[in-house]
Amino acid sequence: MPCVRPCQIPGSSRVAAAATGPEPGAAYNLRHESNCELALSAPGIVVAGLRKRYGTVLALDGMSFSVRPGQVTGFVGPNGAGKSTTMRVILGLDAVEEGTALIGGLPYRGLRHPLHHVGSLLDAAAPHPGRSGRNHLLWLAHSQGLDVRRVDRVIEQAGLAPAARRKAGGYSLGMRQRLGIAAALLGDPPVVLLDEPFNGMDPDGIVWMRGLLRSLASEGRAVLVSSHLMGEMQHTADHLVVAGRGRAIADASVAELIAAASRGNGATLEDVYLRLTREAVEFRTGTSTEDRK
Amino acid sequence: MSAFAHVVHAEWTKFRTVRGWVAGMVAAALLLVVFALLAGVSSDQKGAPPVPIGPDGGPVTDSFYFVHRPLTGDGAITASVPALKSSIPADPEHLRPGTVPWAKAGLIVKESTRPGARYAAIMVTGGHGVRMQDGYVHDTAGPAGVSARLLRLERSGDAITGYASADGAHWTKVGTVHLRGLGPTAQGGLFVASPPSVQGMGTSGSVSTAAFGNLRVQGHWAPGDWTGGQVGAESPGFAGYPANTSGAFTESGGRFTVTGAGDMAPAVRETLPTGGTLGEILTGTFAALIAVIVVAALSVTTEYRSGLVRVTLAAGPGRSRVLAAKAIVLGAVAFVAGLVGAAVAVPLGLHLAEANGVYVFPVTAATEVRVVLGVAALLATVSVLALSAGAVFRHSAGAVTTVVVAVVLPYILMAIPFMPASVSTWLARVTPGAAFAVLQTLVPYHQVASIYTPYEGYYPLAPWAGFAVLAGYAMGALAVAAVLLHRRDA
Structure with missing residues (x-):
């Protein structure tokens, strides 16, 4: 475990040149930020420097972000970007070679009755x-x-x-x-973590789900919702973490992303997302972590 | 409640809310009962000759050639036995000379000629020197190192004392036994017995002829001639004489030549093949085990198939505790299924056997309880083994097959009559199938040469020792499962 945790302070995200950067991965890759203490004591989720390999495939390569209470944080990215793996790591289900994932400052496996701290949905309840x-x-x-x-x-x-x-x-x-x-x-629980909850939902269900997620956040909970479709997140999330090639390639509020998108030749949020994740999409042609299921 | 108690509670709720698993465990209990029912109704020995019962209540073989006179009161009998020769069938028509280690020729005082009656006897044997025996199960070795051929038996009240001598001058007392309830008149005289000879995986009836000399009687013997006859000719433990032979005696000039077959001994499975055992009533144990194995393995492999294991481990991040909770719940349910099934099957099977005239080797109440608890413990432990295999393989077919092969296959192989004794004994020692020893109620006797294999109901390990072999495998598998559960991603 590294002694210096790369971490992201909630609300301090950057989206410089989101639509124009030639190397999105580099541009948005998070570096060691100061003031980790604040993040560690924060009630949400703090993911720092996760690295994990499946055989020769690097599933997580320095995944770092945090999830703040009172917000819906969308976790988007193409299949194989490491979203599900990250969520399994947060829940203590998968082990990582490096990095930490803390919930209210504690690793998941240290929670006595974990569902009082974190509620989660993986694999459609299975x-x-x-x-x-x-x-x-x-x-x-x-x-x-x-x-x-x-x-x-x-x-x-x-x-x-x-x-x-x-x-x-x-x-x-x-x-x-x-x-x-x-x-x-x-x-x-004060923290809710949902992997692809919109999958298989009918239109009524999607509307209901959005309302539920919004109300959970308004109750002060930290809500992390993954999706491989940007559209679902647009009306739901306050904050977006875009995953690609095993790391967070963007970590910004929805408003900031939309602002960045409008600066670049009338591009839409979808375009921003596609550009950000383009290299990750190519990456997906290898063995994807989603395929493991 | 502690966090662990919550995990156990959760696993119990999980178990009881899948109808198929509950049904599987109920089926395990029912299989025990159904097999007992089948064993009970499929055998009918109404009208079969009764099995002779010895003084201590156990079944006995009591067939021998007896040359006797009544002895009313105290007395003694002395004789030499210069020769004892045995013959074994070489083929169905012909005999060849052979050694029958427990062929017996000597002197006996017996309550009556009724099979099962009390007796005390001193004898020379085909391979075990001079012995004094009584009550069918008691055997005392005579003087070692001397080829004692002179025997003497004295009666004083109900006390019978045996002596042996090599030269007629120096006598060694072999033992004194009391025949409780011996009336004033007993039958005393010469006898020859020749138990079946063990040859490979079977036995064949033998016949032995002894020469007696220097016969002297003292005391209150009835006057008159000696009477010869076969005791227990009709008893189910007597295989009869080999072809072209029969029991007989001749006397000329104080020398007697006596030919006899049969044995005076506790009945063993081979000599009483029609007798049933508790283990046979509980034949359904193997079928119940298969049901338990399937339920136990599936209770964990289905979690892997559906991804439920992630929900389980997210709710209980202490993985060893989750595994232990599953083992406790499954083990407890399997134990109860085995206990209820066996507790119903045993009395039912015994009742049906009695109704159909089938003799069942008797057991003490303590042994009956041990067998029932043994079946319950067997099912519980195998459920832990199957659960562990499920967690290791994460795949139903692999886990079920492995555990069935490890536990049930050895039992089936042991149940093959022509399986060499060395193989079945090995299987009953080192495989998890050793735990079927909990079903055994028969005990081997050193003074009865017979076939003591698992097929006949004799296991090389004591009941709980056999069970311990299985328990070792189960604990080992559980430890491996715990390590892998920790190491691998869920």
Whole structure:
């Protein structure tokens, strides 16, 4: 573990020449910033200098960013940019060769009842097909010392009530996403981390999801949401971390990104994103980490 | 509650909310009962001759050629046995001379000629020198190092004392036994027994002929001639005489020549093949194990298939604790399934056996409890082994196949009658299948040469020692699973 943590102070992001930089990766690559102490004691997520290799493929190459409370932070980038790997690292599921990922200053594996600190959604909840959604939430609740009242509360919150007692094997992807959201909210956590929650959602579901994410942030929670589609993030996120080639190639507020985009020959936010991630897209033609699933 | 208790609670909730897993464990219990039912209804020995029961309640073989006279009160009998020769079938029609180590010729006092009646006897044997035996299971070696051929048996009340001598001048007392409840009149005299000869994986009936000389009786013997006859000719433990032979005795000038077959000994599986055992009533154990293996392996491999393992480990980042919690829940459920299944199967099987006239080797209540607990512990431990294999392989087919091959295949191989004893004994010592020893209720006897293989119900390891072999494998596998769970990404 490096003794100097490269870290990003919330709100101190830079987007200089977002649309015009010839080497986006270099331009946006975060360097060692001062005042790490502030970030370490911050209630959100601080990811610093993650490096991870799958065989010969470098999945994470100095991934660093932070997620502030009270905001929705979008985590975007093409498939294989390292979004899911980063999220698994934050949750203590995958090990890294270098770097740290802290939640409220603590590594995930040091949390006693982690769902009280971080709620997460990976793999669309991944319920056992033979277990009902409600029972899926029930065992999770029991693992955190919570009881059934909390289960029924999050079922309501996630709009899962009509399907809660059916076997999860019959759920649509959208239903499984709602189940995953319910699971993430179970411990009423200050930090919420969602991997591709819009996948498989119908239009109503997408609107609902946006509203939910906004309200979670307005309650003061730190919300990290990954997506490989920029469009979904535009109306949802306050802040964007753009991942490419295993690191954060941009870390800026949505407003700053849009401002940068409008400076460069009328380019759209989508164009900014595409330019930023162009090299990462080429990178994707190798073995992508998403393919591991 | 501690964090670990929460993880255990969560794993229990996880287990009970998948109907298929609960059904699998119930099936394990039912398989034990169903196999007991099948074993009970498929065997019918109504009308079979009764199995002779010895003084201590155990089944016995009690067939020998007896040359006897009543002895009412105290008395003694002395004789020399200069020759004891045995013959073994070379083929179904012909005999060849051979050694039958436990062929017996000597003097006996027996309560009556009823099979199973109390007795005490002193004898020379084909390969084990002079012995004094009583009550079918007791065996005392006579003087070593001298070729004692003179035998003497004295009765005083219910006390019978045996002596041996090489020269007729110096007598060595071999032992005194008390035949409790011996009435005033007993039968005493000469006998010859010749148990089946063990040849490779089977046995064949032998016949032995002894020469007796210097016969002297003292005390209250009934006057008259000696009567010869086969004791226990109809008893199920008696294989009969080899072709063209029969039991007989001749007397000329004080010399007796007696030919006999059979044995006076505790019944073993080979001599009482129609007898059932608790282990057979619980044949369903192997099927129950397969059900337990599938449920236990799937309970972890399905988590890998769906990605649920990430939810599990995100909720419980202490990976060893999650693994331990899974092992506790599965082990407890499998234990209860085994306990309930075996506790129902054993009395049911015994009842059906009795109703169908099938003799079951008796066991003490403590042994019955041990067998039932053993089955429960076997299922519980194998569930931990299968869980560990599931965590190591992360793949249902690989985990299930590995554990079935490790645990159930040895049992099936041991159940093949023509499997060489060395192979099946090895399997029952070193593979996880050694734990099937918890089913054994039969004990081998040194004074009965027989086939003591797992197929016959005799395991090389004691019940809990065999179980310990499996437990060692399970703990080893659990440790490997814990290490890999820590090292690998979820």
